[in-house]
Amino acid sequence: MKLAPLFSVVFCLLLASCAQPNMYYWGNYSNTLYNVNKYGTDEHKQAHLKELRYIISKSRQSNKKVPPGIYLELALIEKHNGNQRRFEQYLAMESKLFPEAAQFIQMIKQREKHD
Amino acid sequence: MTKATIIIAAIVFLSGCKTTPMNLQQKFPGMYAEKPKSILVVPAINNTTAADANALYSTTIAPALAEAGYYVISVPLVNEMMALEGVIDGRQVQQIPYELYKSVYGADAVLFVSINKWDTDYMVISASVTVSLSYELISTTTGNVLWSSKQTVVQDTGSDSDNLLVNVLVTAVATAASDYVPIAREVNRRAISTLPVGAYHQHHAN
Numbered sequence: 001m002k003l004a005p006l007f008s009v010v011f012c013l014l015l016a017s018c019a020q021p022n023m024y025y026w027g028n029y030s031n032t033l034y035n036v037n038k039y040g041t042d043e044h045k046q047a048h049l050k051e052l053r054y055i056i057s058k059s060r061q062s063n064k065k066v067p068p069g070i071y072l073e074l075a076l077i078e079k080h081n082g083n084q085r086r087f088e089q090y091l092a093m094e095s096k097l098f099p100e101a102a103q104f105i106q107m108i109k110q111r112e113k114h115d
Numbered sequence: 116m117t118k119a120t121i122i123i124a125a126i127v128f129l130s131g132c133k134t135t136p137m138n139l140q141q142k143f144p145g146m147y148a149e150k151p152k153s154i155l156v157v158p159a160i161n162n163t164t165a166a167d168a169n170a171l172y173s174t175t176i177a178p179a180l181a182e183a184g185y186y187v188i189s190v191p192l193v194n195e196m197m198a199l200e201g202v203i204d205g206r207q208v209q210q211i212p213y214e215l216y217k218s219v220y221g222a223d224a225v226l227f228v229s230i231n232k233w234d235t236d237y238m239v240i241s242a243s244v245t246v247s248l249s250y251e252l253i254s255t256t257t258g259n260v261l262w263s264s265k266q267t268v269v270q271d272t273g274s275d276s277d278n279l280l281v282n283v284l285v286t287a288v289a290t291a292a293s294d295y296v297p298i299a300r301e302v303n304r305r306a307i308s309t310l311p312v313g314a315y316h317q318h319h320a321n
Contacts, residue, residue: 023182023315030174033191034296037170068181069189076192100153100186103221108192 024067025059027051049077068098072108079112087112139311145261146311149254151223153186155216158197159248160205160229168233169204170194172248172299176228179303184316188220205229217255224261227251232267233295245269246298250306264306270298 032048052074059066075090091105140147156176159169173194177187202208205227216222232247247267254261312319 023184023317024178026178029178030296030300033174034171037174038167067178068187069177069192072189072192076195098186100221100223101188103219104188107219107221111196 023064025055025062025064026067027055027058029055029067029070049074052077065097066093068101069094071097072101072105075108139309142309143262143311145254145257145259149223149256149261150314151185151252151254151261152314153188153221153223154180154226154252155188155193155220155222155224156180156190156226156228157205157208158194158203160209160227161233162229162231163233165230165233168230168295171295172228172230172233175296175299175303176226179300179307180226181315183307183310184313184319186313186315188222193220213253213255213258222255224252224254227253235272241271243269243271244295244298246295246302248299248302248306252310262310264309266302266305268298268302268305 028051032044032051035044036048052070055070056066056074071090071094075087075094078086078090091108094101095105156173159172161169173190177190180187197203197208209227213225216225227250229249229251230247231249232245235242235244245267247265249265250263251260252262253259
């Protein structure tokens with residue numbers, strides 16, 4: 001049974017090759033957003049905002065791309081709070097990361113003008 | 116144990132890793148012909164009596180699609196925009212021409228999710244939560260169905276105490292507090308494992 005250790009190694013390597021690491025860092029995104037949708041209190045909105053910011057810093061730390069839509073959610077929050085400059089900055093950041101967002105961002109800007 | 120055994124084991128494990136691209140290509144040829152990059156998820160079609168299923172489910176789908184390599188147009192933003200137009204259920208947008216999702220939102224494909232079951236079955240001493248979803252990804256260029264899937268997950272939330280009365284109480288409490296999100300995530304995971312990967316995925320072939 002000298003081959004048993006070798007077999008174990010092969011087994012482990014194969015299992016490891018199956019598991020894929022996440023492309024993005026999501027933190028508690030679904031849970032904090034869930035609470036906003038379910039309860040909608042300011043407290044939960046603050047917690048979600050905090051989570052969005054944490055996702056960005058954590059993504060940068062681990063050299064991952066910020067997940068799609070995170071900058072857009074932040075942009076919208078900044079708009080609601082009247083921070084026009086930050087709103088535009090975040091839109092630009094999403095656009096830089098994901099060229100596919102261009103049309104959607106243009107639409108957000110158009111709606112903004114009509115508000 | 117022989118070398119042959121190891122080789123056979125290796126082949127079995129490797130083949131268990133991933134559905135071969137050939138199968139997916141035969142099953143969903145439109146995905147390979149059109150190679151959609153951006154997906155818009157419209158509010159789900161809720162076929163259940165759980166009024167909040169839609170809002171709660173919508174928090175789980177973006178991470179699942181993004182990890183499969185797609186650009187997902189912000190789900191909360193789309194929900195908010197649609198709500199302003201009075202749209203809260205996917206049924207209301209089924210008649211919208213698909214090209215509009217392209218010209219207005221820049222989406223290559225639009226995902227319709229139907230929530231078929233989102234509930235808790237109480238039995239005397241146990242309970243289970245069931246989430247059943249069906250998915251249909253539609254091209255905004257051709258209107259064709261590019262991919263579809265139907266998945267159900269049942270999770271037992273009952274307790275296993277010996278005392279019947281305690282059991283009944285614990286079951287009710289555990290189920291009330293139980294979260295549909297992890298179950299919905301598992302349903303998404305199973306469905307999206309049959310979706311060919313998108314452009315941002317490391318295994319994507321051009």
